[in-house]
Amino acid sequence: MGTENDIDRLFKSGLSDPEIPFNEGDWEKLAHRLDKKKSRIVPFWIFTAGGIAAALLIFLFWFLSVPPAIKEKEGNPPVIANADTINTNRQIRSGIDITTNANEERSHPELNFRKPNTEVAQLKANNVQLPASRLSALVVETPTLKGTTPVSTLITDILDLRQIGMPPFIRRSATPSASTNSALNIPQTYESDSAALVRKANALAQSKDPLEKLGRKNKEIERSVQKKMENAFAKENSLILSAMAAPDITYGQANKDTKISSNLGMLATYALGSKFSLTSGAIYAKKLYNSGGTISQAAYPTGPAAEWDVYADCRVLDIPVNVNYKLLNKKNLSVSVNTGLSSYFMLKEKYTYTSYQPGQAEQVSTQEFSNQNKHLFGIANVSLSFDHKVSQSLSIGVQPFAKLPLTGIGNNDVSLKSAGVSFSLNIGLFPAKKPGKYAATRFARGW
Amino acid sequence: MQGIINGCIRKDRSSQYLLYKEFYSYGMAICRRYALNNEDAADILSDGFMKVFTNIDKFDSTKPFKSWLGRIITNTAIDHYRMNLKFSGHDDVDTHENIGHMAAVYDQLAYKDLLALVQGLSPAYRTVFNLYAIDGYSHEEIAELLNISVGTSKSNLFKARQKLQEKLVPLGLKNQADATLNVNSAANLNNGSRI
Numbered sequence: 217m218g219t220e221n222d223i224d225r226l227f228k229s230g231l232s233d234p235e236i237p238f239n240e241g242d243w244e245k246l247a248h249r250l251d252k253k254k255s256r257i258v259p260f261w262i263f264t265a266g267g268i269a270a271a272l273l274i275f276l277f278w279f280l281s282v283p284p285a286i287k288e289k290e291g292n293p294p295v296i297a298n299a300d301t302i303n304t305n306r307q308i309r310s311g312i313d314i315t316t317n318a319n320e321e322r323s324h325p326e327l328n329f330r331k332p333n334t335e336v337a338q339l340k341a342n343n344v345q346l347p348a349s350r351l352s353a354l355v356v357e358t359p360t361l362k363g364t365t366p367v368s369t370l371i372t373d374i375l376d377l378r379q380i381g382m383p384p385f386i387r388r389s390a391t392p393s394a395s396t397n398s399a400l401n402i403p404q405t406y407e408s409d410s411a412a413l414v415r416k417a418n419a420l421a422q423s424k425d426p427l428e429k430l431g432r433k434n435k436e437i438e439r440s441v442q443k444k445m446e447n448a449f450a451k452e453n454s455l456i457l458s459a460m461a462a463p464d465i466t467y468g469q470a471n472k473d474t475k476i477s478s479n480l481g482m483l484a485t486y487a488l489g490s491k492f493s494l495t496s497g498a499i500y501a502k503k504l505y506n507s508g509g510t511i512s513q514a515a516y517p518t519g520p521a522a523e524w525d526v527y528a529d530c531r532v533l534d535i536p537v538n539v540n541y542k543l544l545n546k547k548n549l550s551v552s553v554n555t556g557l558s559s560y561f562m563l564k565e566k567y568t569y570t571s572y573q574p575g576q577a578e579q580v581s582t583q584e585f586s587n588q589n590k591h592l593f594g595i596a597n598v599s600l601s602f603d604h605k606v607s608q609s610l611s612i613g614v615q616p617f618a619k620l621p622l623t624g625i626g627n628n629d630v631s632l633k634s635a636g637v638s639f640s641l642n643i644g645l646f647p648a649k650k651p652g653k654y655a656a657t658r659f660a661r662g663w
Numbered sequence: 664m665q666g667i668i669n670g671c672i673r674k675d676r677s678s679q680y681l682l683y684k685e686f687y688s689y690g691m692a693i694c695r696r697y698a699l700n701n702e703d704a705a706d707i708l709s710d711g712f713m714k715v716f717t718n719i720d721k722f723d724s725t726k727p728f729k730s731w732l733g734r735i736i737t738n739t740a741i742d743h744y745r746m747n748l749k750f751s752g753h754d755d756v757d758t759h760e761n762i763g764h765m766a767a768v769y770d771q772l773a774y775k776d777l778l779a780l781v782q783g784l785s786p787a788y789r790t791v792f793n794l795y796a797i798d799g800y801s802h803e804e805i806a807e808l809l810n811i812s813v814g815t816s817k818s819n820l821f822k823a824r825q826k827l828q829e830k831l832v833p834l835g836l837k838n839q840a841d842a843t844l845n846v847n848s849a850a851n852l853n854n855g856s857r858i
Contacts (some may be wrong), residue, residue, distance in 0.1 A: 243704075250679065250716065523721050
């Protein structure tokens with residue numbers, strides 16, 4: 217207690233206990249703040265569950281919106297006939313002789329062969345040697361369903377593509393069936409990768425009159441086709457740049473109040489193969505959290521147990537290095553699981569500590585640090601990413617993620633965890649050459 | 664009162680309203696002393712009651728609630744101006760302890776006049792003066808609370824008193840003149856004359 221003097225006494229007596237009339241307006245403002253606070257506090261599990269549910273919904277929507285490769289027609293199991301079921305017994309090589317089974321049409325009455333009835337038969341009769349490209353051009357147009365379009369995919373079965381340098385895995389694009397009377401039912405809009413590839417090869421071969429190339433230009437055409445196909449299947453060294461923004465919830469060991477943190481960053485993803493890719497970049501994060509607890513009597517034996525809390529406002533540069541593995545790769549959607557490590561560079565840390573002792577005023581103190589702490593590879597990243605292709609080189613992504621500390625973070629070595637959902641816009645700097653599913657959505661990013 | 668507190672612990676809005684209304688005058692009086700003006704005081708009071716309602720479950724019911732609330736509001740007020748607290752250096756204040764001998768005429772000053780004088784002080788002087796002279800903190804407590812030295816606390820208290828005394832002089836003269844005028848008026852009235 218201070219020593220009384222006249223000025224102190226004058227002001228103490230004059231200011232101590234005035235009657236200030238109650239102001240309802242002040243209460244209304246406070247009540248409004250109390251309402252806002254109540255609605256702002258979202259339990260952590262609701263946020264997490266909401267993020268996961270949203271990601272699953274988006275995944276299901278995209279997954280179900282992708283058209284299936286072959287639709288089953290009621291009563292007729294889907295069959296794409298192969299060389300055996302058609303029983304054409306064609307032997308196609310580069311340079312090439314053709315033998316056509318005379319029973320072909322009889323065994324497949326539902327198939328109309330337009331050109332083979334004439335042109336192929338003539339070729340056979342004359343024992344003409346055809347290059348692969350010419351042959352494919354013929355065969356692609358050959359088998360048709362009654363009332364349907366030509367089945368271009370048959371080429372992959374009919375052609376022995378290994379003879380012209382194509383990888384064997386595209387040889388069959390559909391499941392062969394034992395049923396010889398099954399109808400083909402392939403949506404006209406669908407074009408598989410292998411079909412697109414063959415169409416591309418055909419277009420190349422047909423760009424000039426292939427008949428002129430018979431014989432003396434045979435090798436040249438074959439090389440051209442082979443080169444195109446190799447290019448189409450070449451390993452893609454595409455680099456994807458991503459701009460991302462992510463709200464998250466960051467919390468320490470004794471989370472007291474839930475606050476939403478924010479992240480903004482640029483990431484680059486480089487393909488290591490068809491399934492794996494590597495992601496790194498820089499993310500600027502504003503991490504807010506509020507932890508609290510009780511100071512035990514053991515720690516402060518002279519006083520009563522006190523409550524404390526710390527409000528932290530940290531600016532962090534997050535440098536992730538993640539490996540991504542593609543789980544699913546549909547035409548417009550890819551799903552990847554991502555894991556890796558992050559390094560946190562604590563650019564600025566501000567901690568406001570408040571302690572409450574029963575019957576006493578709260579004690580408030582503040583600490584600030586700049587560029588004092590860094591945690592190299594101190595955080596584990598786990599995420600699941602869903603990427604939807606918008607165009608050949610553009611995709612958008614949604615990625616629920618969690619960041620788990622492997623070491624204490626910040627000035628107080630807090631076990632700082634984060635969980636949230638990242639939204640990204642991805643641009644392929646070197647678009648993939650292969651058509652179809654290996655476009656911009658080929659890589660998923662993880663951070 | 665305990666029933667109201669229990670209601671506040673349950674976040675019952677009517678209990679919160681009753682508690683706020685009950686301690687509005689007390690809390691606002693504290694806030695006005697520490698604030699620059701009455702608008703700031705209202706904001707501080709709102710912040711203070713937010714803390715009260717948020718932490719009321721930590722209140723020890725064996726202690727007086729009024730002092731607990733008062734301390735929270737006082738700390739809220741200090742925090743409000745913490746960034747503006749620029750304390751002057753450590754002076755040798757022992758030689759100035761005699762300051763503050765006031766004439767009885769100042770006892771007649773109204774609440775609003777005294778409040779205006781206190782609000783006219785700089786945040787640092789105002790805070791130390793309020794804590795020491797009115798709220799009864801010791802210099803050691805003030806030093807710990809404001810993270811300053813005991814000497815700085817004493818120095819700022821001395822300068823606060825000095826400033827207040829400087830401002831009190833004209834008010835005292837005016838008060839004295841008013842008192843004289845009132846006496847003369849009364850005498851004139853008694854004599855039947857008109858002013």
